[in-house]
Amino acid sequence: MKTLADIFREALKERGIESIGTLSKRFRKSKNKLQDIAIEIVNGKGAIFRVPEKTAVAWDLNGNRVEGSYYAYAPLCMADKFEMVLSPEELRSKLPEWPYFIIDLYHWDRHTQKEKGKICLQVNQSYGLLRDYFTGRELAVTWVNDEFREMFHGSIDRITAYEGSTAEFLKDRGIDEVVLLDPWADDVLSEEDFGVEAFIIGGIVDTGGNKKKTTPKIGEELENAGIKVRRRKIVLRGDIVGVPDRINRILGIILKMMVEGKPMDEAVYEMQEPLHARWRLRKELPKRVIRYRVDGKDFRVVERELFEEYSSWLKIRWEDFVKVLRELDLVGLDRKRIHSLNKLSNPRIIKGKLYRVILLKKARMLCYNC
């Protein structure tokens, strides 16, 4: 899927423009200059002009610094000074129909004030993400009320804030089928779902753990209103545990898959924080436990080398690995050491579980060798 920067690049190429500069210091720190300049043009703040003298700074159409250019971004008030070569209207006319990404505030009143603040922050961060790929206007927030308007500190006029229900919003735009991102869904989100005109994410923040299964309710509401709902979950290696559940991070995963073409596991990894990775590690490590009974005392051991294995797909640092070992009361030992322990031990089934039993005498030998 093309980004706004791609469309802008094509429009410049069509006009034979290979580099652009600016007449101000703006955008110099921007990491994605073409995208950021294009956003300003789409928002009607400026345009591309032909200038009589080369600009001091310029970038080629891949964003690399080059010597000055005879084409520059400048605010629209310069229109009477220079010849405009790409206007906001011209760029807007080239934009494709990007899908809507709807944050559904149906459950707004179930949140505490602190949680409402978090929803607002995540909506703002979602806007920032969409601006990196499209224009930001693709972000719609439904069931918007006065309280949300007051608490939202971003530029509300740059997103689509809708006071009615999500179903009304969709019907107004002739959309009759959507993807609802739902951790309780049976089916996993896939490329085949990327053709829909709207994705719905629950505007839900779960700090109190009292909003279990609220996302499917959003789906039921939509279905009752006659909208076809494809409920889809995002998983990491087949499991939702370890998938960051913040609204903006879910959006980030969809965008990385849809626009950048990344596989789901990679997109999840990139949007993961150590906190989410630890959730999953807590589930994974017990599967790898080796039980020892040394002189009557039980130890649950895992290989230290598992850190390398898990850190290839979970965003954990060594301190996260150690933290989870402590929480689960596990001992981490080098693989070599586990091999020598195994040589000294005898396997036995105790209460249905395999233990490696080391007797007192051998346990002492073990200590002498420590």
Ligand SMILES: C[S@@+](CC[C@H](N)C(=O)[O-])C[C@H]1O[C@@H](n2cnc3c(N)ncnc32)[C@H](O)[C@@H]1O
């Ligand atoms: C914090 S979650 C709320 C989940 C809610 N407590 C529930 O049980 O339905 C916020 C939103 O992120 C999205 N989400 C979170 N994890 C997801 C996953 N693994 N797959 C798909 N969507 C997810 C859903 O749209 C969800 O409504």
